[in-house]
Amino acid sequence: MNEELDSQLSAMFDDELPPAECELLARRLSRDEALKARWGRYAVMGAVIRVERGVRLNAALAGRVNVAISAEPALGNAVAPERMRRAALRWWQPVAGGALAAGVAAASVLWLHTQAPLTVAPLSARRPPTTAAAPVAVANLVPSGNNSYVTPLAPAVRPMLVPSTQLANYVVAHSMFSSPVARRNLLSSFITGEQTPAGTEAVMDEAKSNAQ
Amino acid sequence: MSADASDLSLVRRVQRGDKGAFDALVLKYQHKLVKLVMRYVRNPAEAEDIAQEAFIKAYRALPQFRGDSAFYTWLYRIAINTAKNAVVSRDRSPIEYDLDRNSSDESYDMQGRMKDSETPEGLVLTDEIRSTVNAAIDALPEDLRTAIVLRELEGLSYEEIAAAMDCPVGTVRSRIFRAREAIDRRLREVFEGGLGRAEELG
Numbered sequence: 206m207n208e209e210l211d212s213q214l215s216a217m218f219d220d221e222l223p224p225a226e227c228e229l230l231a232r233r234l235s236r237d238e239a240l241k242a243r244w245g246r247y248a249v250m251g252a253v254i255r256v257e258r259g260v261r262l263n264a265a266l267a268g269r270v271n272v273a274i275s276a277e278p279a280l281g282n283a284v285a286p287e288r289m290r291r292a293a294l295r296w297w298q299p300v301a302g303g304a305l306a307a308g309v310a311a312a313s314v315l316w317l318h319t320q321a322p323l324t325v326a327p328l329s330a331r332r333p334p335t336t337a338a339a340p341v342a343v344a345n346l347v348p349s350g351n352n353s354y355v356t357p358l359a360p361a362v363r364p365m366l367v368p369s370t371q372l373a374n375y376v377v378a379h380s381m382f383s384s385p386v387a388r389r390n391l392l393s394s395f396i397t398g399e400q401t402p403a404g405t406e407a408v409m410d411e412a413k414s415n416a417q
Numbered sequence: 418m419s420a421d422a423s424d425l426s427l428v429r430r431v432q433r434g435d436k437g438a439f440d441a442l443v444l445k446y447q448h449k450l451v452k453l454v455m456r457y458v459r460n461p462a463e464a465e466d467i468a469q470e471a472f473i474k475a476y477r478a479l480p481q482f483r484g485d486s487a488f489y490t491w492l493y494r495i496a497i498n499t500a501k502n503a504v505v506s507r508d509r510s511p512i513e514y515d516l517d518r519n520s521s522d523e524s525y526d527m528q529g530r531m532k533d534s535e536t537p538e539g540l541v542l543t544d545e546i547r548s549t550v551n552a553a554i555d556a557l558p559e560d561l562r563t564a565i566v567l568r569e570l571e572g573l574s575y576e577e578i579a580a581a582m583d584c585p586v587g588t589v590r591s592r593i594f595r596a597r598e599a600i601d602r603r604l605r606e607v608f609e610g611g612l613g614r615a616e617e618l619g
Contacts, residue, residue: 211594211598212590212591212594215590215593215594215597216575216590216594217423218423218445219568219575219593220421220422220423220424221574221575221590222422222423223422224422224425224426227422227423227425227426228426230423230426231423231426231427231429231430231438231441232430234427234437234438234441235427235430235435235437235438235440235441236437241437241440241441241444242608243601244441244444244445245444245445246601246604246605246608247597247601248444248445248446248447248448249448249546249550249604250550250565250569250597250600250601250604251448251569252448252449252452253546253547253550253551254550254554254565254566254569254570255569255570257448257449257451257452260448260451260452260455260461261451261461261465261543262448262542262543262546262547265465266443266447266451266465266468266469267440267443267444267447269465269469270440270443270447270469270472270473271440271443273469273472273473274436274439274440274472274473274476275436277436277473277476277477279434279435279436280431280432280433280434280476280479280480281432281433281434281435
């Protein structure tokens with residue numbers, strides 16, 4: 206037997222071998238029966254030196270445990286599915302996160318689409334033939350005690366929405382005459398739902414007259 | 418160097434499905450575990466049964482072992498709990514009398530249940546092992562004997578032994594290895610001869 210190997214085995218038995226060498230020797234120890242028998246005798250020597258009275262030394266216990274463990278399933282099979290499940294979770298986590306973010310973004314865009322025409326109601330109101338249709342919020346003025354505010358009797362009726370294609374055409378047609386700044390303002394107000402800036406219409410009218 | 422690195426490398430192998438690595442852990446700790454269990458039960462055969470059960474429980478629980486504590490500390494706790502449970506259940510269980518069994522069956526059963534270590538040749542072998550190891554230690558040169566005794570009896574690390582013996586750590590490792598080799602040469606003969614005798618008797 207290789208003396209260096211035996212020296213390493215002795216050091217490993219005492220937990221005095223570097224971890225990297227332990228890894229290599231552990232692999233050999235688990236397969237080499239002669240090495241395992243020597244390892245077992247090292248344990249017997251220790252038991253005798255420590256005067257472990259009453260302890261039997263002919264390794265019958267190890268044999269019985271070996272037989273019992275042989276009937277058990279190998280642990281690698283039990284550990285592997287757990288690791289695979291964790292690995293799958295690790296893989297799915299960013300994908301699921303991305304999908305969730307994309308879903309939220311899509312929902313936001315859809316919500317903006319449904320909300321945006323409301324903000325341009327005044328704009329569409331100026332084009333009766335195409336946008337008219339439904340009555341715009343009917344608010345009855347109800348005299349109250351101090352007449353300081355008005356309350357609608359019936360819930361506000363949602364105005365007829367301007368078809369998005371018409372609105373888009375309107376924006377494109379006007380963008381030909383509007384300055385980049387005004388166009389940006391108009392688009393940004395359209396997207397964010399703000400009222401059209403007061404100056405924008407003036408700028409648009411001016412641009413239209415210049416073009417004519 | 419991390420203490421318990423050797424146990425941990427064996428444990429990792431078992432966790433990956435290498436049962437042979439568990440044999441090495443059992444061989445290393447079987448005597449310590451039986452001695453530990455004998456604090457709870459006097460009978461050596463019962464102590465071995467409990468130790469065996471503790472090893473099997475440890476094997477089954479190894480997937481949960483993360484290495485936060487030393488393997489032996491973890492095994493020690495399992496053995497203590499197993500021993501306590503065994504003592505409690507033994508005290509609760511009534512004594513069984515099987516009056517229908519005839520005497521020949523009983524003697525056969527007793528033989529079947531008798532552990533190898535309890536058989537006369539097993540006991541003789543244990544005594545022979547003890548006397549062989551003690552004789553081999555007595556025959557060792559002083560520096561080898563001191564090194565192996567400080568390691569096994571006092572549980573000192575190589576560094577502590579080096580400090581005590583005023584020599585490099587590498588020398589300590591070499592002395593302990595040579596001491597073990599000298600003892601093993603004699604011990605191997607006993608094991609091989611003992612097994613041969615047992616087979617002849619069987």
